[in-house]
Amino acid sequence: MKKILQLALGIITSVGGFLEIGSVVTAAQAGANYGYKLLWAILLGTICLIFLVEMSGRLSAVSKHTIVDATRERFGFPFFSIVMLGIVAVAFLVLVAELGGIGLSLQILSGIGFRWWAIPVSIAVWLLMWKGTFGLIENGASLLGLVTISFAVAAVKMHPDWGSAAHGLLPTMPGDGKAKYGFMAVSILGASISPYLMYFYSSGAIEDKWDESYIPMNRIIAGFGMTFGGFLSMAVLVAAALALQPRGIDVEKFEQAALLMTPALTHWGFYLFAFSMLFACLGAALEISLAIAYFFAQGLGWSWSEDLDPSRDARFAFAYTIIILLGAIPLLFGIDPIKVTVMSMALTSATLPLAIVPFLFLMNDPIYLGKHRNGWLSNSVVAIVILISFVLAIISIPLEIIGG
Amino acid sequence: MIEINAELLIGRKVCDTNGEKVGRIEEFRVTNKEKACLVEGYLVGTSALIDRLSAWTLIRPIGKALRGRMYSVYEVPWEQMDLSDPEHPKLRIPKSELRHSK
Amino acid sequence: MKLVRDVLDKKLTDREHCEMGRVSGLIMHAGERSQPRITHILVGGDALWMRIHPWVAALARRLAKMWGPKRDDPVRIPWSRVETVGKDVRLDVKARETGALDWEIWIAKHVIERIPGGGKEEEE
Numbered sequence: 001m002k003k004i005l006q007l008a009l010g011i012i013t014s015v016g017g018f019l020e021i022g023s024v025v026t027a028a029q030a031g032a033n034y035g036y037k038l039l040w041a042i043l044l045g046t047i048c049l050i051f052l053v054e055m056s057g058r059l060s061a062v063s064k065h066t067i068v069d070a071t072r073e074r075f076g077f078p079f080f081s082i083v084m085l086g087i088v089a090v091a092f093l094v095l096v097a098e099l100g101g102i103g104l105s106l107q108i109l110s111g112i113g114f115r116w117w118a119i120p121v122s123i124a125v126w127l128l129m130w131k132g133t134f135g136l137i138e139n140g141a142s143l144l145g146l147v148t149i150s151f152a153v154a155a156v157k158m159h160p161d162w163g164s165a166a167h168g169l170l171p172t173m174p175g176d177g178k179a180k181y182g183f184m185a186v187s188i189l190g191a192s193i194s195p196y197l198m199y200f201y202s203s204g205a206i207e208d209k210w211d212e213s214y215i216p217m218n219r220i221i222a223g224f225g226m227t228f229g230g231f232l233s234m235a236v237l238v239a240a241a242l243a244l245q246p247r248g249i250d251v252e253k254f255e256q257a258a259l260l261m262t263p264a265l266t267h268w269g270f271y272l273f274a275f276s277m278l279f280a281c282l283g284a285a286l287e288i289s290l291a292i293a294y295f296f297a298q299g300l301g302w303s304w305s306e307d308l309d310p311s312r313d314a315r316f317a318f319a320y321t322i323i324i325l326l327g328a329i330p331l332l333f334g335i336d337p338i339k340v341t342v343m344s345m346a347l348t349s350a351t352l353p354l355a356i357v358p359f360l361f362l363m364n365d366p367i368y369l370g371k372h373r374n375g376w377l378s379n380s381v382v383a384i385v386i387l388i389s390f391v392l393a394i395i396s397i398p399l400e401i402i403g404g
Numbered sequence: 405m406i407e408i409n410a411e412l413l414i415g416r417k418v419c420d421t422n423g424e425k426v427g428r429i430e431e432f433r434v435t436n437k438e439k440a441c442l443v444e445g446y447l448v449g450t451s452a453l454i455d456r457l458s459a460w461t462l463i464r465p466i467g468k469a470l471r472g473r474m475y476s477v478y479e480v481p482w483e484q485m486d487l488s489d490p491e492h493p494k495l496r497i498p499k500s501e502l503r504h505s506k
Numbered sequence: 507m508k509l510v511r512d513v514l515d516k517k518l519t520d521r522e523h524c525e526m527g528r529v530s531g532l533i534m535h536a537g538e539r540s541q542p543r544i545t546h547i548l549v550g551g552d553a554l555w556m557r558i559h560p561w562v563a564a565l566a567r568r569l570a571k572m573w574g575p576k577r578d579d580p581v582r583i584p585w586s587r588v589e590t591v592g593k594d595v596r597l598d599v600k601a602r603e604t605g606a607l608d609w610e611i612w613i614a615k616h617v618i619e620r621i622p623g624g625g626k627e628e629e630e
Binding site: 064065073077080300301310315321 | 510514515516517518524525526527528530554557558593609610611613614617618619621623624625626
Binding site for chain 3: 405406411414430432433439440441443482
């Protein structure tokens, strides 16, 4: 019975925790600019994420090591430090975007500019980590994030042409604007395949004391949770295609994205968007801050656990405190969270090999996984998607920067 | 008797008595008995491709994982390794007398 | 047993199963004709940063002089204190007495406990 409840909670929290500013902004921009044509990128990203999340849980359940533990031990500190530098730098940018997303949501709801919200939001996020337990953070924020189901409701209510939408699940090239299209595909892939999610999930499996008996449950949570989450991303794209593209509205400002639910849900749609983004970005900000702190703590051998008093894992608590405080600084200076979002998603795609290549080696290592090593399917799917993301990123990021 | 940081020997180039490059120190085979840890031998890894890139900390660990096809390993017994200059480890025998590791 | 695979970078735990960091380095005594032996495990400090680059170690040393527990050398634990080498390296020591937790204790006392809700670091 306990396992069934855990399973249900696991799926629900995966769904509630899936959307964040990256997936919403990139999906909304894609829908506003290209209609259904980029649904394939969300599909590809989601499929890859399902495999990666399942692998993360399996590694921790079987080896009782987190991904970070195993990376340091298997590859040594010099290699690990390069991975850490790259992943943490990009994750930090994503954190800035999420904190900005919370600020922008509060801007919509209160009329007060997001710059004024930077400090209160950071303090609130920090307080939740300071006083909260892992269970509260993992479950609480994600349960609140279930309000993002309103995106699916809005998309369905607008009566999309499901046939045309289905065509979008196959990759096509646009007539012109190939560089921008490629960049958008890269950003969507980066928004879907977030390494911080893997590190958070793997640490969570250790915090929740998973063992080999949790492998089937892990598979179901990864499969169903990420699939439903992927559907929500697609719903955002479909809603944007129907609500924004016909009106020629591009999503360069947060308030423009907020319009994607209004045709279906009238003015309630505007506020539902703000609340959805508020809770989604809050959950993501907590996860990313924890993921970065876990990276330092696990990699350098500090004690770490969200369930301990901060003084019992002082360096870990100090790490997330500094990370959150630093995350507020760019927002205080008025840096546009939307621009940070899109660029950080593209950079995530470009740095995926740094996270995924060593991870794939670990998943095939008998020392860590014994008979639970990866099969050819897991290896192939992940390797192919990462290669696609990386190649697209290397081509499109410079073009997008040059093209302004 | 000299004191060496063993972890800094990893990746150091090893040459034989003729000055010919053999490879880089990748591993230490030790026995742990009665609270003492004795070094039995060194595993010296070599690969033309990986060696050209081996200054890159990023590539060598991945190259090690691809061992076999691209990367072979010599077993050097402790008595055949001269560590009097830890920055430049040398063999006491020519490369041709080395055994490949299993 | 292999040092790099089985010992280096592994987690260290003390006799009470308290985590005390990771193996950053290993001291080896080598003589002209005598069999080399590993005499000490190094935890933290210079040993870790030297593996990246001497400049990084020099920077870390300079920062450590300005802030934190005043500790010059990495923590040295005699190999004779190693009980088992498995998933972790278990030592027959008390973590606090080795100095491996000096940074943890310093940050707890000087930063964390000064913030409301931080709790109290254990005193023994």
